[in-house]
Amino acid sequence: MRLSCSAIATVFTALVFAAIPQLNAQATQYAEKPPLLVGAAWYPEQWPESQWDHDLSLMEAAHIDVVRVGEFAWSTMEPSEGHYDFAWLDRAIALAAKHHICVVLGTPTAAPPAWLTTKYPETLRVDENGVRDEHGNRQQFSFTDPLYRRFARDIAEQMAIHFGHNPDVVGWQLDNEYGNPSFDPTAKAQFHAWLQKKYGTIASLNRHWATAYWSQTYDNFDEIPVREDGENPALLLEWKRFVSDTWKSYSENQIAAIRPHADPRQFITTNTMGWFEGFNEYTVHSVLDIAAWDDYIDSDRYDYLANGAAHDLTRGYKMKNFWVMETEPAFVNWRPTNTPLQKGEVRDMAWQAIGHGAETVEYWQWRSAPNGQEEYHGVLVGADGTPVPVYYEVQQVGKEFAEAGPEIAGTSPHSEVALANDFDSRWAIGFQRHSAGFDPVNEMLAFYKPLRQQSQAVDMISIDTPLDGYKLVELPALNVISQATADRLMAYVRQGGHLLLGPRTGMKDEYDALEPQRQPGPLVDFLGGRVDQFYALDYAVPVSGELGDGTANIWAEQLSVQAPDAKVLLTYGKSNGWLDDRPAVITRSVGKGRITYVGAWLDAATMGRLTQQLLQQAGVQPILPGVPEGVEVCQRSNAEKSVLILINHNTKDEHVGLPEPMRELIGEPGIGSQETVSAVDLPAYGVAVLETQK
Numbered sequence: 006m007r008l009s010c011s012a013i014a015t016v017f018t019a020l021v022f023a024a025i026p027q028l029n030a031q032a033t034q035y036a037e038k039p040p041l042l043v044g045a046a047w048y049p050e051q052w053p054e055s056q057w058d059h060d061l062s063l064m065e066a067a068h069i070d071v072v073r074v075g076e077f078a079w080s081t082m083e084p085s086e087g088h089y090d091f092a093w094l095d096r097a098i099a100l101a102a103k104h105h106i107c108v109v110l111g112t113p114t115a116a117p118p119a120w121l122t123t124k125y126p127e128t129l130r131v132d133e134n135g136v137r138d139e140h141g142n143r144q145q146f147s148f149t150d151p152l153y154r155r156f157a158r159d160i161a162e163q164m165a166i167h168f169g170h171n172p173d174v175v176g177w178q179l180d181n182e183y184g185n186p187s188f189d190p191t192a193k194a195q196f197h198a199w200l201q202k203k204y205g206t207i208a209s210l211n212r213h214w215a216t217a218y219w220s221q222t223y224d225n226f227d228e229i230p231v232r233e234d235g236e237n238p239a240l241l242l243e244w245k246r247f248v249s250d251t252w253k254s255y256s257e258n259q260i261a262a263i264r265p266h267a268d269p270r271q272f273i274t275t276n277t278m279g280w281f282e283g284f285n286e287y288t289v290h291s292v293l294d295i296a297a298w299d300d301y302i303d304s305d306r307y308d309y310l311a312n313g314a315a316h317d318l319t320r321g322y323k324m325k326n327f328w329v330m331e332t333e334p335a336f337v338n339w340r341p342t343n344t345p346l347q348k349g350e351v352r353d354m355a356w357q358a359i360g361h362g363a364e365t366v367e368y369w370q371w372r373s374a375p376n377g378q379e380e381y382h383g384v385l386v387g388a389d390g391t392p393v394p395v396y397y398e399v400q401q402v403g404k405e406f407a408e409a410g411p412e413i414a415g416t417s418p419h420s421e422v423a424l425a426n427d428f429d430s431r432w433a434i435g436f437q438r439h440s441a442g443f444d445p446v447n448e449m450l451a452f453y454k455p456l457r458q459q460s461q462a463v464d465m466i467s468i469d470t471p472l473d474g475y476k477l478v479e480l481p482a483l484n485v486i487s488q489a490t491a492d493r494l495m496a497y498v499r500q501g502g503h504l505l506l507g508p509r510t511g512m513k514d515e516y517d518a519l520e521p522q523r524q525p526g527p528l529v530d531f532l533g534g535r536v537d538q539f540y541a542l543d544y545a546v547p548v549s550g551e552l553g554d555g556t557a558n559i560w561a562e563q564l565s566v567q568a569p570d571a572k573v574l575l576t577y578g579k580s581n582g583w584l585d586d587r588p589a590v591i592t593r594s595v596g597k598g599r600i601t602y603v604g605a606w607l608d609a610a611t612m613g614r615l616t617q618q619l620l621q622q623a624g625v626q627p628i629l630p631g632v633p634e635g636v637e638v639c640q641r642s643n644a645e646k647s648v649l650i651l652i653n654h655n656t657k658d659e660h661v662g663l664p665e666p667m668r669e670l671i672g673e674p675g676i677g678s679q680e681t682v683s684a685v686d687l688p689a690y691g692v693a694v695l696e697t698q699k
């Protein structure tokens with residue numbers, strides 16, 4: 006089933022503006038047929054117009070529903086200052102619509118034209134060492150420069166005036182992969198003003214930052230240095246928060262230009278980068294309509310659990326379904342060795358995205374540019390305009406999305422367990438890792454993986470998210486904790502919640518200063534235990550207890566029990582003398598719930614057993630029990646329906662028995678098998694999409 010762009014726009018309207026009753030007629034007429042979308046990044050400005058129709062025909066044949074265009078095309082849209090040319094883009098959008106392909110418009114502000122940066126060099130970014138960027142690459146602009154913001158606002162506004170009511174334009178992507186801050190004089194002055202607004206007086210800042218240390222005491226805000234390492238950790242933390250607020254206002258600048266001229270059905274987002282830690286995504290997403298991310302494998306092999314975690318992270322930015330704005334057509338060009346995904350893994354990844362709450366999967370890119378920095382990157386169509394092998398796998402994805410889309414429409418993942426991602430804490434640990442192996446993201450994943458495997462659904466949330474809906478909440482390393490957060494956590498446990506705190510939790514206040522109590526700071530009395538000392542490890546330390554035998558690695562905290570009803574679950578064995586026979590994990594039942602503190606980075610098997618015990622205590626069941634390891638279970642549901650997506654990430658066949666008959670929405674050998682089955686046989690990288698009874 007193929008839907009028009011207006012129909013697809015309706016989906017976004019429902020997704021983004023569910024609360025707005027007045028929708029235009031075009032946006033509502035296909036309300037009952039929301040699909041899943043396959044898309045590609047298309048750069049028509051790089052190709053002779055005579056080739057567009059051929060490209061779009063191939064896209065239509067691959068079931069591509071959406072293209073992202075305009076991103077990086079500033080020099081084509083505004084060839085000289087104040088002279089805009091959108092005629093070519095009108096034609097590209099109209100031609101795409103003829104092929105039933107709708108459009109996300111990218112504002113081109115990640116790639117300013119040469120006339121702009123030549124005439125106004127102050128718009129160029131300055132690095133930490135005071136060196137100004139040059140033209141030729143991208144993202145070379147200063148994110149604070151008022152003049153750059155004016156140009157960015159103007160191009161965004163002109164685009165919105167022109168395309169804001171175009172029925173084939175479904176949404177907007179601001180810029181591209183926000184990343185590098187600038188250290189130019191404006192940025193520094195704004196940081197100083199930001200600090201002054203927050204602290205009021207320099208004396209207050211000196212107190213919170215403990216600047217008597219190394220004679221850092223400041224007399225004025227403008228004396229404060231601006232660097233991203235080697236400084237007082239309080240300064241480093243505030244700089245990250247300032248950068249986050251600045252990317253937020255950078256977004257608002259363009260949103261204010263677009264929104265007054267654009268239909269409410271057109272969403273506004275930007276494309277983010279998974280675990281990128283340059284700024285606080287929750288801050289930036291507070292002004293965006295939906296979340297979107299670029300799903301690239303950043304290691305040599307596809308680690309499906311880690312990738313699923315990044316999807317859940319992105320879903321957590323707005324706590325609703327999201328877009329995969331870019332993903333790789335088998336390989337990229339920027340890793341040391343750009344090994345491809347295995348045949349079948351592109352489809353595997355596409356369905357994983359849907360399973361974790363994506364509405365759209367877009368490939369980067371459609372066709373290699375004739376020249377440029379990315380000539381080796383994976384594509385769907387070569388520079389010669391004919392398909393490369395992965396095109397056919399994406400075509401299969403497109404067919405399957407079209408087939409299963411109507412049943413999946415309106416559903417999303419739901420979970421009884423949550424894992425908190427906290428930028429302040431990740432940054433604070435990053436500033437002073439203390440143990441080289443203590444990568445905060447890897448530590449999050451050490452908690453996430455067994456939780457996901459055993460519960461089969463995890464919400465990755467900000468620490469500010471209400472917790473009442475969750476039976477189990479895990480805070481892998483909530484290093485920075487405020488009293489208000491501690492109060493919320495205690496109320497959650499008293500009311501029946503199960504809470505797991507990981508190592509390094511509760512060590513710092515919001516200013517990155519050491520808590521006056523030991524860890525976990527304001528939760529010490531509540532836990533009935535504390536950290537007496539922490540140790541970085543370069544060897545494995547044995548642990549044992551009611552969770553069995555295992556090891557602590559990278560990090561181990563010597564705990565002590567203070568409340569008589571706090572119980573020790575694991576104890577360290579012989580190691581450095583300090584840790585010998587001391588508690589490694591303690592737990593205490595409080596009110597209707599339970600708090601548990603694990604002071605060590607446990608081996609995977611022991612962490613798995615701890616997770617199992619916590620899930621049991623919290624009363625969390627897996628969605629589908631008895632599934633072979635390596636077969637991922639995803640569920641999307643709403644009040645009326647529920648769909649299971651099973652993905653065999655293994656390289657061998659797997660058999661999955663179902664607790665009840667289910668209707669297959671896609672199937673082998675034919676696409677769109679409507680058969681009802683009581684078990685599925687999944688080949689390597691195989692996928693089953695099943696409608697379950699509600």
Ligand code: GLA
Pocket residue numbers: 181182299301331337338369379382
């Ligand atoms: C990023 C960018 C794209 C492209 C890809 C290549 O995601 O957004 O423009 O450079 O990387 O992998």
